[in-house]
Amino acid sequence: MSDELSGLRHKLRNSLNNISMNAELVKLLSESSNSPAEVHSAIDRILSECRETAEYMDTLSNDNKSHRDS
Amino acid sequence: MHILLVDDDERFTTATCEIIRHLGHEAQVEDSVEGALSCLEKSAEAGRTVDVLLLDVMLPDGNGFEILQRLPQSLTPKKIAFITGHESIISLVRKVAGPDAQYLIKPIGLEDLKSVLTHRKQDKQHSGLPGLERHFGVLIGEDPQMQAIYDQIEKVARTGANVLIQGESGTGKELVAQAIHNASTYEGPFVAANCGAISPELLGSELFGHEKGAFTGAVSRKEGYFEQADNGTLFLDEITEMPIDMQPSLLRVLETSQVTRLGSTQAQQVSCRVVSATNRTQQQLMEENCLREDIYFRLAIFPIQLPPLRERPSDIPLLARYFIHQFNDEHDTQFQLTDSQLQRLKDYSWPGNVREMRHLLYRAFIMSDRSTTDITLPETLESPFAKESANKSSLEAGVTIQEVERELISVTLKKVEGDKRRAADMLGISLKTLYNRLNEYQKEQLA
Numbered sequence: 001m002s003d004e005l006s007g008l009r010h011k012l013r014n015s016l017n018n019i020s021m022n023a024e025l026v027k028l029l030s031e032s033s034n035s036p037a038e039v040h041s042a043i044d045r046i047l048s049e050c051r052e053t054a055e056y057m058d059t060l061s062n063d064n065k066s067h068r069d070s
Numbered sequence: 071m072h073i074l075l076v077d078d079d080e081r082f083t084t085a086t087c088e089i090i091r092h093l094g095h096e097a098q099v100e101d102s103v104e105g106a107l108s109c110l111e112k113s114a115e116a117g118r119t120v121d122v123l124l125l126d127v128m129l130p131d132g133n134g135f136e137i138l139q140r141l142p143q144s145l146t147p148k149k150i151a152f153i154t155g156h157e158s159i160i161s162l163v164r165k166v167a168g169p170d171a172q173y174l175i176k177p178i179g180l181e182d183l184k185s186v187l188t189h190r191k192q193d194k195q196h197s198g199l200p201g202l203e204r205h206f207g208v209l210i211g212e213d214p215q216m217q218a219i220y221d222q223i224e225k226v227a228r229t230g231a232n233v234l235i236q237g238e239s240g241t242g243k244e245l246v247a248q249a250i251h252n253a254s255t256y257e258g259p260f261v262a263a264n265c266g267a268i269s270p271e272l273l274g275s276e277l278f279g280h281e282k283g284a285f286t287g288a289v290s291r292k293e294g295y296f297e298q299a300d301n302g303t304l305f306l307d308e309i310t311e312m313p314i315d316m317q318p319s320l321l322r323v324l325e326t327s328q329v330t331r332l333g334s335t336q337a338q339q340v341s342c343r344v345v346s347a348t349n350r351t352q353q354q355l356m357e358e359n360c361l362r363e364d365i366y367f368r369l370a371i372f373p374i375q376l377p378p379l380r381e382r383p384s385d386i387p388l389l390a391r392y393f394i395h396q397f398n399d400e401h402d403t404q405f406q407l408t409d410s411q412l413q414r415l416k417d418y419s420w421p422g423n424v425r426e427m428r429h430l431l432y433r434a435f436i437m438s439d440r441s442t443t444d445i446t447l448p449e450t451l452e453s454p455f456a457k458e459s460a461n462k463s464s465l466e467a468g469v470t471i472q473e474v475e476r477e478l479i480s481v482t483l484k485k486v487e488g489d490k491r492r493a494a495d496m497l498g499i500s501l502k503t504l505y506n507r508l509n510e511y512q513k514e515q516l517a
């Protein structure tokens with residue numbers, strides 16, 4: 001596997017990890033507390049992680065395209 | 071508990087710290103090797119030692135292992151878990167941080183985090199296969215009967231009660247014992263002994279230990295299993311193979327929690343849970359007089375009945391996939407079982423239970439062509455024990471010839487995977503007769 005691809009894999013895994021932990025936090029908060037602000041910021045972290053993940057995916061598809069074109 | 075989380079990813083640390091606090095612990099974050107080292111030192115100086123260290127392997131100014139290498143023993147937290155993105159790092163973690171080091175594999179879930187934070191040595195673990203979990207680190211299976219057993223394990227692990235596991239050979243009694251140990255708060259080791267494999271003359275010295283010179287050949291002092299398992303779990307497999315005249319000595323240890331080495335006059339205090347196991351049924355235990363009644367009640371304070379594999383067929387594909395995954399991992403191969411192969415495995419009765427299935431798949435794995443991903447199962451799945459159990463079930467007084475015929479047809483069809491022509495050949499009847507019989511059965515069912 002190329003260094004780039006393994007770096008991308010690392011980034012994607014970290015993103016999934018952040019999504020997972022923040023989602024677990026939302027679950028915990030929604031079960032027991034009434035702090036919408038905390039829930040919101042956890043959801044915000046999930047959303048921005050999703051956006052970043054999408055950008056990584058774009059890099060991957062652009063790379064593939066340039067490989068094919070070259 | 072005071073927990074130090076060392077990771078440079080703020081989105082992760084923010085959420086994780088909040089979760090840790092939510093679970094009732096105190097959380098602190100550092101994002102570098104230097105930061106972590108200074109935090110551990112300062113915490114110790116302030117008398118607030120860190121109980122659990124959650125450590126990212128890759129940090130901006132070095133790696134997590136560096137922290138352990140530079141940290142004096144006195145400051146090293148009791149529990150350390152490495153956060154890693156890949157299972158391949160686990161062997162490295164164990165090499166550097168010892169076999170007891172734990173690890174969290176990204177993406178981490180709440181249950182993973184909880185199992186590291188609580189005293190449990192292992193709870194649910196990724197098996198490496200999506201959708202498959204190793205309960206208590208060792209058990210695989212989602213059948214309702216197994217779920218009930220997980221519940222029992224969870225409950226008994228919280229106590230110090232002795233457990234007797236009953237189940238057919240190959241059902242995984244030792245793994246259940248290990249699961250109880252993993253789920254418990256015992257800090258001592260899990261020690262397993264097979265009473266059937268040790269000669270009766272040696273059993274006493276193996277279990278209780280001996281002093282130097284206690285008997286010819288006792289050249290040095292030896293700790294017995296009970297002492298070795300102190301503050302842990304002692305698993306006595308095939309307990310019913312223990313000679314009946316030795317059982318009073320075992321009873322005495324169970325009653326007094328004291329063990330006297332052979333040749334010694336001084337008793338040692340031991341504290342361990344005894345999990346014993348037998349493949350005899352309750353009926354056999356009563357009839358065969360292989361276990362004294364008083365010792366039975368001491369050992370079976372909490373009995374667990376393990377189901378044979380044929381009674382939990384939905385777990386057969388899970389276990390089969392898991393074994394193949396294990397073999398693939400060990401040998402760097404890519405074998406996979408097809409749906410029809412999984413169905414064949416499901417249809418077989420597995421008289422030797424999970425052990426038989428693992429061995430059969432291992433044989434199939436050895437025989438398969440490694441340049442492909444197809445695994446070649448044997449033409450027929452059978453063992454000498456299968457025939458014995460099939461005979462037992464079908465030939466009993468009081469069963470009518472029609473009933474036997476019907477069972478025979480059904481068993482044969484299963485064996486040839488529904489191929490009616492082959493079934494008719496094997497049964498020695500014409501295909502027409504076979505169809506007639508099947509039609510009759512169908513009509514009876516509809517009636």
